[in-house]
Amino acid sequence: MRDIYKIMVREAKRMATDPLAWFCMVVAPLLTAIFFTTFMWQGLPTNMPVGIVDEDNTSTTRQIIRNLDAMQQTQIAAQYADITEARRAMQRGDIYAFFYIPRGTTSLANQQKRPTISFYTNYSYLIAGSLVMRDMRMMSELASGAAARKVLFARGATQQQAMAFLQPIVVETHPISNPTLNYNIYLSNTLIPGILGIFIMMMTVYVIGMEIKKGTASEWLGMAKGNIFKALIGKLLPTTCMFLLTGALIIIWLYGILAFPCHSGAWTMMGVMTLFVLASQGMGIFMITMLPTLRLGLSFASLWGVLSFSICGMSFPVLAMAAPLKGLAFLFPLRHYFMLYVNCALDGHPLMNAWPYVAFLCFFISLPLMCAWWLKHQLLKVKYIP
Numbered sequence: 001m002r003d004i005y006k007i008m009v010r011e012a013k014r015m016a017t018d019p020l021a022w023f024c025m026v027v028a029p030l031l032t033a034i035f036f037t038t039f040m041w042q043g044l045p046t047n048m049p050v051g052i053v054d055e056d057n058t059s060t061t062r063q064i065i066r067n068l069d070a071m072q073q074t075q076i077a078a079q080y081a082d083i084t085e086a087r088r089a090m091q092r093g094d095i096y097a098f099f100y101i102p103r104g105t106t107s108l109a110n111q112q113k114r115p116t117i118s119f120y121t122n123y124s125y126l127i128a129g130s131l132v133m134r135d136m137r138m139m140s141e142l143a144s145g146a147a148a149r150k151v152l153f154a155r156g157a158t159q160q161q162a163m164a165f166l167q168p169i170v171v172e173t174h175p176i177s178n179p180t181l182n183y184n185i186y187l188s189n190t191l192i193p194g195i196l197g198i199f200i201m202m203m204t205v206y207v208i209g210m211e212i213k214k215g216t217a218s219e220w221l222g223m224a225k226g227n228i229f230k231a232l233i234g235k236l237l238p239t240t241c242m243f244l245l246t247g248a249l250i251i252i253w254l255y256g257i258l259a260f261p262c263h264s265g266a267w268t269m270m271g272v273m274t275l276f277v278l279a280s281q282g283m284g285i286f287m288i289t290m291l292p293t294l295r296l297g298l299s300f301a302s303l304w305g306v307l308s309f310s311i312c313g314m315s316f317p318v319l320a321m322a323a324p325l326k327g328l329a330f331l332f333p334l335r336h337y338f339m340l341y342v343n344c345a346l347d348g349h350p351l352m353n354a355w356p357y358v359a360f361l362c363f364f365i366s367l368p369l370m371c372a373w374w375l376k377h378q379l380l381k382v383k384y385i386p
Helices: 002-016 019-039 059-070 083-092 105-110 126-154 159-166 183-214 217-223 228-257 266-290 294-311 323-329 333-346 351-365 367-381
Strands: 048-054 074-079 097-101 118-121
Touching: 002 019, 002 217, 002 228, 019 183, 019 228, 048 059, 048 083, 048 126, 059 074, 059 097, 059 105, 059 126, 074 126, 083 097, 083 118, 097 126, 118 126, 183 217, 183 228, 183 266, 183 294, 183 333, 183 367, 217 228, 217 367, 228 266, 228 367, 266 294, 266 333, 266 351, 266 367, 294 323, 294 333, 333 351, 351 367
Parallel strands: 048 074, 048 097
Antiparallel strands: 097 118
């Protein structure tokens, strides 16, 4: 314990005089948490600009336009004379989509001859394009139903008979765990820990890689009397404590102050965060062992951390990926944190209900036990080349 304490004091003195360490361990993760949660404060984008091309220009089509403008996500920004003008406005980025009503639409609808209403969406902006697409599709279906109801009324049908014909089965949708479809809840609970994981892996690579770069690895191992496990514990314990403190502040911010859904309790999520911090450190030790150069190790850590956002299942379901990618997804700690978050915070199940993901995080934590002997060899043999 005395050897570990000496290494801890040595590392704490280095950290105290290193602004980069404080920025990566405390300032950047907390600023990221505040930035993302305040950036998506409303929960769902609203009043996104949409264009209109109304060649029919009847009272019916004007009512359709007013109804579309009344929807929460859509705002009619401009009306255009033709499709070409609207397309150019969408290419300039003035609007996300436009709604096209051709000439004769009302007349054809009244004659039950199936007129065509078109809408064009810029899917370069995925979220904005999806939301305005949903509003325009809903508006086209409502317009179709309104035209059919008008014909039924003209033929003498009652309100009840018309509605029974137009909507024989009423569908009720109840989104589970996030009923308001709040993008802040959906994204922030994974983006913020994911960015924290990147900083953890990079800082772990950095503090060990600096020993190689400065040529002080032999001195560091000498303080541990050649015991690599003592050296790693003393070296990483100060950064572990700081990252655990940062993780606790993130948990308090998300589930205490912002009151995001957490059906398992904040203490359970703090346990999950602890496993994630230790697993990310285990990955960092593995990275600097495989690439014992500060530059390459940091590149490995940053690349692996960024890829985790795409493959953890947050943006695209792992079940729909190709078979090799399904297997690769299990090599990212963020994947297992995401599944534990869904299992505990959203669904309210006990932590051990998802024990395979706990086991995977424990596997990452145990990585230093498997590669420590090789890391010791690298520390003694590798020489830094500027």
